[in-house]
Amino acid sequence: MNHLSTSLLGLLLLPRLLETAKRFGTTPRLVFVSTELHFWAQITKDWVDSPSPLRTYGHKDNVKGP
Numbered sequence: 001m002n003h004l005s006t007s008l009l010g011l012l013l014l015p016r017l018l019e020t021a022k023r024f025g026t027t028p029r030l031v032f033v034s035t036e037l038h039f040w041a042q043i044t045k046d047w048v049d050s051p052s053p054l055r056t057y058g059h060k061d062n063v064k065g066p
Contacts, residue, residue: 010030
């Protein structure tokens with residue numbers, strides 16, 4: 001599978017998602033589902049509201065396995 005293009009798409013869409021969230025007062029979601037990994041994802045509001053959501057989400061303290 002081409003995981004790099006999926007990650008790039010997410011990074012390219014992130015500014016638009018954040019702009020739309022601010023403009024319309026919504027919570028944007030971009031979900032990539034692969035196998036059963038979607039069961040592990042738990043996004044909290046403080047991650048979305050952080051200055052750097054991807055860095056916050058990807059921090060080692062927020063990565064958990066089954």
